[in-house]
Amino acid sequence: MKNLFVHHVYFWLKNPGSQEDLAQLLDGLNKLAKVETIQKHHIGVPAATNRDVIERTYAASWLALFDNAADQDSYQVDPIHLKFVEECSHLWSKVVVFDSVDAS
Amino acid sequence: MKNLFVHHVYFWLKNPGSQEDLAQLLDGLNKLAKVETIQKHHIGVPAATNRDVIERTYAASWLALFDNAADQDSYQVDPIHLKFVEECSHLWSKVVVFDSVDAS
Numbered sequence: 465m466k467n468l469f470v471h472h473v474y475f476w477l478k479n480p481g482s483q484e485d486l487a488q489l490l491d492g493l494n495k496l497a498k499v500e501t502i503q504k505h506h507i508g509v510p511a512a513t514n515r516d517v518i519e520r521t522y523a524a525s526w527l528a529l530f531d532n533a534a535d536q537d538s539y540q541v542d543p544i545h546l547k548f549v550e551e552c553s554h555l556w557s558k559v560v561v562f563d564s565v566d567a568s
Numbered sequence: 569m570k571n572l573f574v575h576h577v578y579f580w581l582k583n584p585g586s587q588e589d590l591a592q593l594l595d596g597l598n599k600l601a602k603v604e605t606i607q608k609h610h611i612g613v614p615a616a617t618n619r620d621v622i623e624r625t626y627a628a629s630w631l632a633l634f635d636n637a638a639d640q641d642s643y644q645v646d647p648i649h650l651k652f653v654e655e656c657s658h659l660w661s662k663v664v665v666f667d668s669v670d671a672s
Contacts, residue, residue, distance in 0.1 A: 468610055469615060470610055470612055470629070470631060472576055472631075472666070474666060490671050493671075506572055506574055506668070506670075507670070507671045508574055508668025508669055508670065508671055509668065509669060509670075509671045510666075510667065510668060510669075511573060511637060511640075511667035511668055511669045512637065512669075513637075513640070513665075513667045515665070517663050517664065517665045518665045518666070518667055519664050519665065519666055520666075520667070522666070524671060525574070525666060525668040527574060527576075527668075533615060533616065533617075536615075536617070559621050560621065560623050561619070561621045561622045561623065562576070562578060562614075562622070562623055562624075562626070562629060563614065563615035563617045563622055563624070564610070564612025564613065564614060564615055564629040564631075565612055565613060565614075565615045565616075566610075566611070566612065566613075567594050567597075567611045567612055567613045567628060
């Protein structure tokens with residue numbers, strides 16, 4: 465996977481125990497996946513792995529791969545993305561984003 | 569990308585300013601990528617994006633995709649992985665791992 469822009473977002477819910485809120489967030493992410501510049505995506509929840517170095521307190525993860533940085537810029541202002549934020553941002557208490565590009 | 573096990577690791581260096589240490593870590597990750605159960609991988613550094621929600625203090629990121637959780641378990645004890653930890657763990661001060669599986 466060369467020349468990728470890797471956008472990985474982790475969400476913590478305001479109501480961590482709410483399966484309904486989680487389902488609503490996951491539904492929103494499934495709609496978000498329709499943004500055209502996204503090459504591949506993965507909607508996740510914490511795996512069963514559990515070691516000291518593993519962060520597993522988040523509720524959902526959103527991995528989106530883009531061909532380049534410009535496509536990710538475009539995604540940020542895509543109407544589908546703006547609608548996702550509008551409809552779902554009340555669900556989360558914290559979001560952490562890691563954006564990575566090729567190391568070499 | 570269905571049925572994936574997504575393993576994303578972020579490394580902070582003991583000597584954050586050392587290009588030599590970063591190069592050594594990236595070299596180690598390139599060797600680590602040879603583990604046979606890894607389906608796809610990406611070796612990254614922070615992108616230029618810079619918003620409040622973006623964590624960009626890490627030095628390098630390691631994304632490895634596996635077909636299933638068992639393949640990731642196998643990777644953890646693969647001799648290539650053990651050698652990577654042996655040769656490179658002195659370089660980092662912090663490692664954070666996010667393991668994610670399909671949400672539905």
